[in-house]
Amino acid sequence: MHEEKLITVLEQLVEKLDKPQQAIPFDKQIWDEAQCAAYMGVSKRQFAERISADPHFPPVYNISAGSGVRRDSRYKACEVVRWVESRKIRRPAC
Template sequence: MEPAKFDQLLATLQTLAVALSTPRQMVPVDRQLWDSTSCATYFNVSASHFMQRMAPLPDFPRPINIASGSSRTARWKAGEIMAWADARQERSRQSKRATTSAISGA
C-alpha cells in the first residue's frame, strides 16, 4: 500500500475510533416517538395492519401529528403504546381466568 493511502486510511480510522468512543445521548424508550412502522414492529404486524386495524381502535393512544415539510406525520408516544399493550394483555388474562373459573365452577 502506498504511504499516502496508508496515512489517509489511518486518519480515517482514528476519526472513526473517536466518533465511536464518544457516548451518544440515548432517549429512554418510554420517551421516544414511534412512527407507524416502529409501532408495527413492536406488535409484530405489518404497517398496513397496524394503521388499518390497531391505530383506529377507540382505546388506542392518540397520535401526535408532527409537521415535516409540507406533510404531517403521525407519531405515537412509545410509553403509551407499551402501556396500552400491557393493559390489553392484562384484560385478556383476566377474561381467560374468569372464563376458566366459570367453566370449572359450573
C-alpha cells in the same frame, strides 16, 4: 497528502465511535407505524388501518417539517405499550 487526510478522518471517526452514545429514555422514545406494528406482531397495514384507528389508542404526533400535506406519524412508545397491556384478557380463576 491524500493519505494524511484519510488518516485524520479515520482517527476522528474512531474517536467518535469510542464515545458512549446517550440512550433515549424509554418514556421519551417515539415510534413510527412500522415499529408499533413490529412490537405488536402485526402488519404495518393492519396497524395503520385497524389498530391506530381505535378511538382509545394513544394520540398520534405529526413530526413532519412544514405545513405540507405529508404526515410523519409517531406515537409515544410508553403509551403504546401501556395501551397493549390494558388489552390483557382477564381469565376467570378456576
